[in-house]
Amino acid sequence: MGVILLSMKTVDLMLSARWVVPIEPSGAVLENHSLVIHDGRIVALVPTDQALTQFQPAEHQQFVExxxxxxxxxxxxxxxxxxxxxxxxxMPLYEWLQQHIWPMEARHVSEEFAHDGSLLALAEQLRGGxxxxNDMYFFPEVTAKVTTQxxxxxxxGLLLIDFASAWASDANEYIQKGLDLYDSNKTEPLLSFCFAPHAPYSVSEDNLRRIKVLADELDLPIHMHVHETAQEVNEFQARFGMRPLEKLAQLGISGPNFLAVHMTxxxxxxxxxxxESGTHVLHCPEASLKLASGFCPVHRLQEAGVNVAIGTDGTASNNDLDMFGEMRTAALLGKGVSGNAAALPAETTLRMATLNSAVALGLADEIGSLVPGKAxxxxxxxxxxxxxxxxxxPISHLVYAVGRHQVSDVWVAGRxxxxxRRLTSIDEADLRARIIEWQKRIAAARH
Structure with a gap:
């Protein structure tokens, strides 16, 4: 009797692990499975013994524990x-922002600042998994370049704020520079874009109307700080006779392409x-806690059907970009605020930091879960x-027990x-030297 030899499919990479947590379906934990990757995309997620008979990877990495x-x-x-x-x-938000952060930004923000700060942020985030x-800051073209490199x-974020900065002198320049950045990078596979008006109190109604028109034309999300503090809401209401969210709704900004940050x-x-509008809420629990800004009612939002994602905010208000820490804080805070120990279970919180965020950014077809066909x-x-x-x-531990130092390996689009624990695309020694110089420069300017 002859033997029929079935040829194995050649692929770039196979990752075999004791556990795989794919996020979809919710709560699933697959034991002794392998991810099969080719051309930067997932082509299969199958039991390891099956993968070994079907695929011949150029590289096979095994993660036993x-x-x-x-x-x-x-x-x-x-x-x-x-x-x-x-x-x-x-210190509270307005004192922090107006008396410290904005003056320091006026003194230091430049292309070099954006380059080195973005590089440090990328390194920290990659090392933390x-x-x-999703970014919002001056010189976004620099952050975009560092990110692709x-x-x-x-x-x-295509930033807009009503005051002049080192990046732009007025709204026209902010908007034009943002559009130029989008036009020159819209085909970059690792980049996507949002319009990023800072907040309802810092961007005029006329400029918000302009952003709405452009967002509709280009089908881009709008990403904005909204209802961050009681003081913000009260002052806006005294000035305009309505709360910020009502004004944004009046302008037609609320909806599936609107990403509202903080919402405390x-x-x-x-x-x-x-x-009802399909607006996404971007929850940054640690920054809101540190600035005593209030509590986002996450459990009530989720019960109503709102998509809630997790972010860190910036390190000036949070001090780290640790999404594992953010998940744990979000889960515990959600229980405490709602008075319900069953609120924000681990699997829900894990989804908030992966697939929910991808949904908010319009990237759910690409990322956020380990599904064949995705990046x-x-x-x-x-x-x-x-x-x-x-x-x-594993799911409980990933939310309640794991620290970011336990992230050993990271791939983006299969790379x-x-x-x-060693970065492969960022020179750590050079980065450390750059940051030491910035530390000296910023310290000298404060004394």
Whole structure:
């Protein structure tokens, strides 16, 4: 009897692990499975013994005590502000912003500042398992360039604010520079874009109307700080006779392409409106806690059907870009605020930091879960550490017990950017030297 030899399919990469947490379906944990990757995309997720008979990988990496999961998606941050980490701690938002952050930005923000701060942010996020971030800051073209050079995925905010800065002198220049950036980079596979008007109190009604028209024409999301503090809401209401969210609705901005950041001050009627309009909420729990800004009612939002994603905010208000820490805080805070220990279970919180963020950014077809056909944005988390033992539930541990130092390896579109805790696309020694110089420069300017 003859033997029929079935040829195995040649692929670029196979990642085999003790556990795979694909996010879809919700709560799934696959034991002894392999991700098969070719041309930067997931082509299969199957039991390892099956994968070994069907595929011949050019590279096969095995993770005996790790969980593979989709890369975390940081739904809101200000990357270059890593250089202002710790410069103005322990004060309320308006004092922090008006008396410290804005004056320091006026003194220091430049292309060089944006380059080095963004590079530090990328390094920190990759080492912490974040593979995609949604940014809002000056010199976004610099952040975009650094992001593509490092091989990371970024949603770049086309910033608009009503005061002059080192980047633009007025609204016309902000908008034109943003459009130029979009036009020159819209085919970059790792970049996407949002219009990023800073806040309802810092961008005029006329300029918000302009952004709305452009967002509709280009089908781009609008990403904005909204209802961040009670003071903001009260002052806006005194000035315009309505709350900021009502004004944005009046302008037609609320909807499936609107990403509202913070949202700590919400009425029941506003929650219902957010659900009906399809608006996304970007929850930054640690920054809101540190600035005593209030509590986003996440559980009530989710019960109403609102998509809630997780972000870190910038390091000047949070001090880190640690999405694992943010998940844990979000889960615990959600329980405390709602008075319900069952609110924000681990699987829900994990989804908020992956697929929900991807949905908000319009990237759910590409990232956020480990599904064949999607981009291979993957992280390996070492669960053998003593701090993760005993291993009862990978999903529970990923939210409540794991630290970002347990991320050992990271891939974006199939390219390995972190290998056994070492960055492969960023020169760590050069970056450290740059940051030391910035530390000296900023310290000297404060004295």
């Amino acid at each position: 790790h969980a593979l999961m989709p890369g975390l998606v940081n739904a809101h941050t200000h990357s270059p502000m890593t250089l202002l980490r710790g410069v103005a701690d322990d 974040t593979t995609c971030f 490092a091989g990371m995925r970024g949603s770049i 001050q919400l009425t029941d009627a506003e929650i219902d409106f957010l659900a 291979a944005d993957v992280i390996a988390v070492d669960l053998s550490e003593l701090e993760s033992q005993p291993m009862t539930s 390995q950017l972190l290998r056994q």
